[in-house]
Amino acid sequence: MRKVLMAAMALALVAGLIGMGVYAKWSDTETSKDNYFQAGSLDLKVNGKDDPNVPVLIEAKNVVPGQGDSVEVTLENAGTLDGEAYLHIKNLVCYENDVIEPEVDDEPGKVELCDAILVTIGGVTRTLPQWVNQTVSLGDLAGNSSMPVTISWEIDENAGPNIMTDKCTFEIEFSLEQL
Ligand SMILES: [Ca+2]
Ligand SMILES: [Ca+2]
Ligand SMILES: [Ca+2]
Numbered sequence: 001m002r003k004v005l006m007a008a009m010a011l012a013l014v015a016g017l018i019g020m021g022v023y024a025k026w027s028d029t030e031t032s033k034d035n036y037f038q039a040g041s042l043d044l045k046v047n048g049k050d051d052p053n054v055p056v057l058i059e060a061k062n063v064v065p066g067q068g069d070s071v072e073v074t075l076e077n078a079g080t081l082d083g084e085a086y087l088h089i090k091n092l093v094c095y096e097n098d099v100i101e102p103e104v105d106d107e108p109g110k111v112e113l114c115d116a117i118l119v120t121i122g123g124v125t126r127t128l129p130q131w132v133n134q135t136v137s138l139g140d141l142a143g144n145s146s147m148p149v150t151i152s153w154e155i156d157e158n159a160g161p162n163i164m165t166d167k168c169t170f171e172i173e174f175s176l177e178q179l
Contacts (some may be wrong), residue, residue, distance in 0.1 A: 004174040016114040040143075041079035044176035046111040048076065057172055058153065065116070065163075068154030075138070075174060085138040085147065087121060089131040102161040113166030116159035120152040128168060141176060149174075 057071050071147045075085050094111035117128040121136055141147055151172070155163075 033167060035090065038128075042081050042143075042176055042178050043077065043079040043081055044083075044085070044141075044174060045076040045078050046174050047074050051163050057151065060153065063077045063155045065155050065159040067156040068152065070120075072152055073149045073151065073174075075141060075149055075176075076158035077141045077143055077176060080143045082179045084142060084179055085141045085149075086175045086177065087136045087138055088134070088147065088173040089119075089128070089175055090133065090171050092129060092132045092168060092170040097165040097167055100164055103164045107162070110164040111166050111168070112159070113163040114168045116156040116163050117168060118154045120154075121149075128170065131172070138174075140179065 026149060049055065050128075060069065077083055077085075092114065094114045096111050107158065114129050115127050118125055119128055119131055121131070122138065124136075125133075138149055165174075
């Protein structure tokens with residue numbers, strides 16, 4: 001019992017000497033400052049606008065067979081992340097409107113104008129109904145950059161009078177997906 005006590009005292013003495021700084025221990029500290037996380041962004045703009053201010057792109061009134069035009073749209077990625085741009089024609093609604101005298105051979109229930117509208121995007125030509133619900137890739141759009149997109153249209157030059165007064169309305173949706 002006494003030996004144990006003496007051993008404990010000796011141990012306490014050694015511990016005390018260390019605590020009094022008998023052995024010098026050097027150290028050196030460096031700090032990396034200003035570390036942070038910040039989320040990136042993806043922000044598509046069509047002709048500089050966001051919804052609900054994106055302008056009407058095609059307003060073609062009084063069209064006739066053989067008539068055509070093209071519209072150039074500027075897509076901008078105002079965000080910091082790279083993305084891929086897509087175009088999607090949707091919500092096509094066709095109206096027969098009046099069936100006037102030259103249109104008498106009109107097929108009831110069919111709006112002939114829609115199939116007579118030929119739209120070209122990225123070098124591919126399809127009728128307007130054929131474009132609907134197709135998601136078309138327009139290519140990569142890097143952060144803080146813009147790209148032109150050309151949409152061309154032409155009324156089938158062989159369209160007959162059964163397209164008279166017919167009207168087709170639709171939406172052109174653009175989207176940007178993070179790469
Ligand atoms: Ca936007
Ligand atoms: Ca018609
Ligand atoms: Ca009509």
